[in-house]
Amino acid sequence: xxxxxxxxxxxxxxxxxxxxxxxxxxxxxxxxxxxxxxxxxxxxxxxxxxxxxxxxxxxxxxxxxxxxxxxxxxxxxxxxxxxxxxxxxxxxxxxxxxxxxxxxxxxxxxxxxxxxxxxxxxxxxxxxxxxxxxxxxxxxxxxxxxxxxxxxxxxxxxxxxxxxxxxxxxxxxxxxxxxxxxxxxxxxxxxxxxxxxxxxxxxxxxxxxxxxxxxxxxxxxxxxxxxxxxxxxxxxxxxxxxxxxxxxxxxxxxxxxxxxxxxxxxxxxxxxxxxxxxxxxxxxxxxxxxxxxxxxxxxxxxxxxxxxxxxxxxxxxxxxxxxxxxxxxxxxxxxxxxxxxxxxxxxxxx
Amino acid sequence: xxxxxxxxxxxxxxxxxxxxxxxxxxxxxxxxxxxxxxxxxxxxxxxxxxxxxxxxxxxxxxxxxxxxxxxxxxxxxxxxxxxxxxxxxxxxxxxxxxxxxxxxxxxxxxxxxxxxxxxxxxxxxxxxxxxxxxxxxxxxxxxxxxxxxxxxxxxxxxxxxxxxxxxxxxxxxxxxxxxxxxxxxxxxxxxxxxxxxxxxxxxxxxxxxxxxxxxxxxxxxxxxxxxxxxxxxxxxxxxxxxxxxxxxxxxxxxxxxxxxxxxxxxxxxxxx
Numbered sequence: 271x272x273x274x275x276x277x278x279x280x281x282x283x284x285x286x287x288x289x290x291x292x293x294x295x296x297x298x299x300x301x302x303x304x305x306x307x308x309x310x311x312x313x314x315x316x317x318x319x320x321x322x323x324x325x326x327x328x329x330x331x332x333x334x335x336x337x338x339x340x341x342x343x344x345x346x347x348x349x350x351x352x353x354x355x356x357x358x359x360x361x362x363x364x365x366x367x368x369x370x371x372x373x374x375x376x377x378x379x380x381x382x383x384x385x386x387x388x389x390x391x392x393x394x395x396x397x398x399x400x401x402x403x404x405x406x407x408x409x410x411x412x413x414x415x416x417x418x419x420x421x422x423x424x425x426x427x428x429x430x431x432x433x434x435x436x437x438x439x440x441x442x443x444x445x446x447x448x449x450x451x452x453x454x455x456x457x458x459x460x461x462x463x464x465x466x467x468x469x470x471x472x473x474x475x476x477x478x479x480x481x482x483x484x485x486x487x488x489x490x491x492x493x494x495x496x497x498x499x500x501x502x503x504x505x506x507x508x509x510x511x512x513x514x515x516x517x518x519x520x521x522x523x524x525x526x527x528x529x530x531x532x533x534x535x536x537x538x539x540x541x542x543x544x545x546x547x548x549x550x551x552x553x554x555x556x557x558x559x560x561x562x563x564x565x566x567x568x569x570x571x572x573x574x575x576x577x578x579x580x581x582x583x584x585x586x587x588x589x590x591x592x593x594x595x596x597x598x599x600x601x602x603x604x605x606x607x608x609x610x611x612x613x614x615x616x617x618x619x620x
Numbered sequence: 621x622x623x624x625x626x627x628x629x630x631x632x633x634x635x636x637x638x639x640x641x642x643x644x645x646x647x648x649x650x651x652x653x654x655x656x657x658x659x660x661x662x663x664x665x666x667x668x669x670x671x672x673x674x675x676x677x678x679x680x681x682x683x684x685x686x687x688x689x690x691x692x693x694x695x696x697x698x699x700x701x702x703x704x705x706x707x708x709x710x711x712x713x714x715x716x717x718x719x720x721x722x723x724x725x726x727x728x729x730x731x732x733x734x735x736x737x738x739x740x741x742x743x744x745x746x747x748x749x750x751x752x753x754x755x756x757x758x759x760x761x762x763x764x765x766x767x768x769x770x771x772x773x774x775x776x777x778x779x780x781x782x783x784x785x786x787x788x789x790x791x792x793x794x795x796x797x798x799x800x801x802x803x804x805x806x807x808x809x810x811x812x813x814x815x816x817x818x819x820x821x822x823x824x825x826x827x828x829x830x831x832x833x834x835x836x837x838x839x840x841x842x843x844x845x846x847x848x849x850x851x852x853x854x855x856x857x858x859x860x861x862x863x864x865x866x867x868x869x870x871x872x873x874x875x876x877x878x879x880x881x882x883x884x885x886x887x888x889x890x891x892x
Contacts, residue, residue, distance in 0.1 A: 437632070438639045442666045449664075451632055480663035492631040494666065504639055528777055541782050544639070603782035610777040610784055 431513035435543040447494040453598035467517035467587035472497035505545035507589040525614030533572035539605035640785035641742035653746035678726040680841035703734035768890025844874035
């Protein structure tokens with residue numbers, strides 16, 4: 271019993287920590303509009319405070335103190351999934367013993383927000399049931415425990431179209447290996463691909479890592495590929511022929527300036543993936559208050575340090591994706607006088 | 621992060637630096653971190669490390685470290701170069717001169733002299749954020765000015781995987797000398813050992829394994845490095861030990877602790 275308890279404590283701490291990290295990663299991917307900015311903040315605070323409360327609880331002076339901390343922690347946990355609803359599947363963790371109350375919550379509380387949930391997890395603050403293991407208190411509940419649910423949560427990028435960014439081309443033996451990273455989707459040997467903006471087409475003959483050939487590579491993998499085609503260069507992005515990346519020379523983005531200033535007509539360098547292109551500030555549409563997300567003025571001529579704005583960028587041909595679709599290629603950095611001065615996301619690439 | 625994710629990210633960083641800089645090199649201290657980084661470079665370039673491997677030799681390293689160095693260099697066949705501050709060694713600089721002086725003269729200055737000679741614009745270093753408070757403040761790509769100073773109060777913006785790869789020599793503030801690149805900054809000590817366990821081909825200096833109830837957890841110069849109490853004599857046993865230990869990794873490294881902010885001062889002066 272003693273060791274089981276210790277194991278639980280340790281496991282619980284680790285998973286709460288991992289949960290917080292997952293949420294941070296997730297929030298980074300959310301669109302940065304006014305509404306989601308507020309939600310992001312709330313979500314981040316809820317998720318990260320769970321861990322803090324658990325740690326605090328473990329140092330609590332009395333049993334009552336301990337359960338108080340945990341209850342608060344669970345309330346925060348409950349908050350997190352509620353706020354992320356509508357964008358992904360969400361889960362509700364609720365502090366209850368009673369099926370009737372659960373149904374009531376489902377009907378009243380959630381419907382009033384227009385939400386639907388797939389899984390309700392009733393947990394007990396007092397005895398810990400349904401957090402890590404099922405207990406006797408709520409035998410009517412047949413669903414997964416909180417831990418099982420968290421373990422099942424996947425933020426999958428592999429269902430998205432394939433995007434591979436080219437970092438470099440190496441000559442190894444007699445072969446030319448194109449190295450880079452799968453930013454989204456799945457790559458398989460034999461795939462017909464197109465590189466943009468160079469427009470080169472080819473078939474993937476080999477997918478290689480050091481000392482091994484692979485049949486396929488997934489999102490996040492740093493790999494090398496061999497194709498029969500030349501002219502590919504750093505900054506190119508390839509995708510499948512059926513779902514090709516589209517190079518643009520103009521897009522709408524939202525950017526925040528963290529250093530210096532920029533004004534309409536300025537030429538800067540834009541970096542997205544491994545691409546570096548010249549870009550011109552074509553139009554500064556709306557200036558946004560970073561704290562509140564409120565629109566501070568339309569059609570500004572210039573923005574300064576710590577300002578955010580929606581901007582129309584005119585660029586040399588470059589592959590960008592809308593942030594809501596493929597976040598890895600939907601974010602960019604702005605460079606002025608050899609210095610990274612701002613960052614942004616792509617709102618509309620068409 | 622899982623080991624696969626850690627490795628993918630490190631290889632991405634190594635390839636970014638190699639693509640963006642003209643004349644990179646890697647520092648190798650023969651310890652577990654820099655040997656792991658060397659292995660990651662091998663993987664990133666499909667077998668051969670395409671740049672020089674620098675060992676900063678203070679002359680005070682353990683005998684086993686020199687043996688290990690020569691053995692691996694011969695086996696892997698990379699371009700090993702040795703940076704030594706001969707003048708300081710002749711002038712008698714050593715641990716008795718004080719640790720700030722000794723580390724700065726024999727390590728940092730040896731490196732500065734060597735870099736001047738070879739004109740490297742990027743240096744791969746195997747530091748990790750969880751090793752030391754001051755290292756936690758680092759960027760993955762971290763510029764150094766002509767005096768090797770690290771301006772930790774005003775570091776470049778590093779968003780996502782967009783690093784400060786461009787040198788800032790034209791900018792108004794500073795003249796840049798080189799950029800430090802940290803491919804395993806995001807790893808923990810435990811990750812390194814788990815990775816060594818998984819990869820099987822990363823050579824490990826025997827000093828990391830316990831004998832007579834003591835082992836080294838972090839390797840440095842002989843006069844300033846002490847072993848810890850341990851019975852871990854295999855990689856698996858080290859992984860187990862690290863899961864539960866409360867002892868800090870660099871507890872056996874004297875230069876970290878002599879005075880408050882010693883490491884901060886050392887690093888601001890260009891120390892690793």
